[in-house]
Amino acid sequence: MEKTVIITLVLICAALLVRCLVKAFRGETCSSCGGGCGLADKKNGVCSGR
């Protein structure tokens, strides 16, 4: 049971990560890098390249 829950969690994390990477390729940079660039345009979530 414990193993099933953990593996499900890991799979969810993997799916979320893949979603992030797909978003990065689509150009929705800041939401995909988690805002890591530190300079994201917070309103529309797209990096303005500042």
Place this chain on the structure above:
Amino acid sequence: MAAKGKLTVALAGNPNSGKSTIFNNLTGARQHVGNYPGVTVEKKEGSVVYKDREIVFVDLPGTYSLSAYSEEEIVARDFVVKEKPDVVVHIVDASNIERNLYLYTQLQELGVPVVLAMNMSDVAARKGMNIDYKELSRLLGKPVVPTVGSRNWGTQELLDTVIDLHEEKIKIEKIGVDYGGEISAEIEKLAQLLRERSGALEGYPLEWLAVKLLENDAWATGFIGGLPGGGEVLWQNEKSRGHLKRHFSDDPEVVIADRRYGFISGACTEAKSYSVEERHDLSDKIDKVVLNRFLGLPIFALVMYAIFKFTFTFSGPVVGWFEQFFGKAGELASNAIPEGLANSFVVDGVIAGVGGVLGFFPLVLFMFFAIAFFEDSGYMARAAFVMDRIMHKFGLHGKSFLPMMISTNGCAVPGIMATRTLDNKKDRLITMMVTPFMICGAKLPIFALFIGAFFAPEQGANIMFLMYALSVAIALGSALVLKKAVFKGETSHFVMELPPYRVPTIQGLLLKMWERGWLYIKKAGTIILLISIIIWAGFTFPQMEPKEGVNEETAASAQMEQSFAGRIGKFVEPAVRPLGMDWRGGVALMAGVAAKEVVVSTMGTMYSLGEVDPEEAEPLKEALQNDPSWSPLKASAFLMFCLIYLPCFVAMAVFYRESGPSMKWTLFLIFWTTVMAWAASFLVYQGGRLLGIGG
């Protein structure tokens, strides 16, 4: 008779710039005087037939700017926007070039074809000014013609240039004032709202109107307020102005004017020796030292060293507290959750992974604070200027250094995107290729961890500075190689903005530090958390039954080696072995491609999984110190690899998009950075061994 079409040319300029003299030289006796409709402002018109063309010159009223401060300014502006002259000749008093060019910054925002007539060039020369008109033309992207109105010099060249520009024999470039991220974002918000009402804007350019609104221009607010739905735009304008006022602790119109003068200062510093307005006098005095040919670079190096010294000195104890906190959290979680997969998931995956990255949060905050101080003071713009001279030697220019600095100040992603300011595609590609070499915020925890583990605390700032200098040297060296071997061609010219110096406000610094710091936490809590969990799973599965008679430590180590991640690590081990790393270094480096902080979180997870007794768990730094498979030399080779090797996945995705999108250049980037990283790391490790520095 004029065989070709009629040409309308407007003459704009400051009062006393010699505009009327030039007008008379151009039109001779063929002129008439009237009034602009509805106002008492005088309107002078005249014509000339030149090279089979009838050219009608309209002498606009003399103005210092195109704001709504006077009737003259409104008349001049409306003529340019509504009558749409074919060419605008901006008459500039060359002996007072900086103040005169303020009008130019506004004319070019209106998007009209402009020729600059540098009048009174003889007076400028007598004053000892040496103006490089060709350089000025390249910097502003517009034709520049020196004239002396009083002696009728340059009139024919001016006419030729006007016709050539109209016939598109001369190309103009759109090089405008860079208002900086905060202001540009607000301009874009307003322009977006205006775009929805573009039908009623009577031909006024959107961005120009947006700037005017931010400047609180009375005419612009009245005009927009009168449009259907204008209230919404004015509401946003109030919001934007309020935000900018809080951010800069100054009125937006003052900051905008500063940016324009910064643009002018930059152009004039490159094209001549100068002194701007009185408010810029102090800046000029400081610049004489800071931008000095011989002192500029050492001062820049000193500033960077000061940033690292400040960061390492003051963040050290706080980083220690954070490490203790996460160590305690791991211990508590370990005691609270029954032993098993769930326990390992929380302690080794989540806490050790994310905690390893968050432990360096204070260091990142201190670093961002120090950088924000030099940014807000206006020094960082000078740093790019200082680097400009050096960059030219490497086939680039200071403008290419800005993306590198953005990368250092935060992340390679906005750094790569900032290369959009470079029009020359080759320059842009080279800059994009070398920007990821800089030490971004995500690489910082890796350096902090290894420097802390393998070098004396007082050496921290020195090593970090050395790494920073190395990153710049590698970026420049790469640029030179790429320029010579791959992207041959001439370097284009740009204006480097030099805003006046300011005393940064504490509020502004804290705000900037927190904005960037918060995003670091956000990234640790989202993407780093996801990756840490996946890395943990990679080391945990498939699970093997421990052999009988084997102690726990050996069993844990065997489990990791047999795991998915361990097998991948073993597969890449032959490639990293000559660099002094074992399979674990290889796994950390591979994981770091997802995000550079993950190198640290992977190390955290690996060493946490290797711990047998949670009560005796040691901080990651100490775990590394006590691991005999590491040494200062191996750590140096590892850091060298981290410094150079391929950027994180998001940065690569952005590179792919911004380079075309081009898979060819993206693959080249991957190949180039990997080969460089391997070669440099190999040199450090094997070279160190040969010199007997360590094994």
